[in-house]
Amino acid sequence: MKAHVYVTLKSSVLDPQGQTIHNALRKIGYATVEGVRQGKYFVLNLAGGVTSEEARAAVEKIAREVLTNPVIEEFTYRIEE
Amino acid sequence: MKAHVYVTLKSSVLDPQGQTIHNALRKIGYATVEGVRQGKYFVLNLAGGVTSEEARAAVEKIAREVLTNPVIEEFTYRIEE
Numbered sequence: 267m268k269a270h271v272y273v274t275l276k277s278s279v280l281d282p283q284g285q286t287i288h289n290a291l292r293k294i295g296y297a298t299v300e301g302v303r304q305g306k307y308f309v310l311n312l313a314g315g316v317t318s319e320e321a322r323a324a325v326e327k328i329a330r331e332v333l334t335n336p337v338i339e340e341f342t343y344r345i346e347e
Numbered sequence: 348m349k350a351h352v353y354v355t356l357k358s359s360v361l362d363p364q365g366q367t368i369h370n371a372l373r374k375i376g377y378a379t380v381e382g383v384r385q386g387k388y389f390v391l392n393l394a395g396g397v398t399s400e401e402a403r404a405a406v407e408k409i410a411r412e413v414l415t416n417p418v419i420e421e422f423t424y425r426i427e428e
Contacts (some may be wrong), residue, residue, distance in 0.1 A: 282393060288412070290413065300391070301392035305390070307385070308384070308386070312379050312380060313381055324380070333368070
């Protein structure tokens with residue numbers, strides 16, 4: 267079982283990396299892109315015997331306590347059976 | 348319209364960041380996690396008048412040419428209408 271965790275900066279937090287990518291894209295001609303935000307992506311491989319509820323609970327705890335800085339970031343996740 | 352781009356290291360490439368997170372998780376007691384890989388996550392805001400095919404073409408080109416280092420990374424993406 268795999269868990270995919272997506273960590274992004276809160277929308278109220280400036281994202282200079284995303285802004286830089288956006289500027290670069292504009293310079294090389296991608297006018298259709300109106301904004302870029304960069305985040306982090308984690309794939310967790312979970313042990314075989316875990317139920318999907320246990321996985322959900324563990325992943326949510328890990329994402330909240332280890333992978334995310336709750337002051338400036340938020341996360342979503344997806345469990346892949 | 349939004350595009351979500353997920354960039355990961357190829358599975359043949361070592362991921363010391365993911366390994367460090369995995370070790371940390373083990374130390375604090377998350378024995379159900381058997382491996383961690385870290386990647387990057389980008390959200391692109393696309394202009395309103397773009398068709399979903401144009402979006403797909405642009406995002407694929409951007410992901411391949413700008414967001415990914417094809418020697419060591421690969422990407423997937425998802426268009427959100």
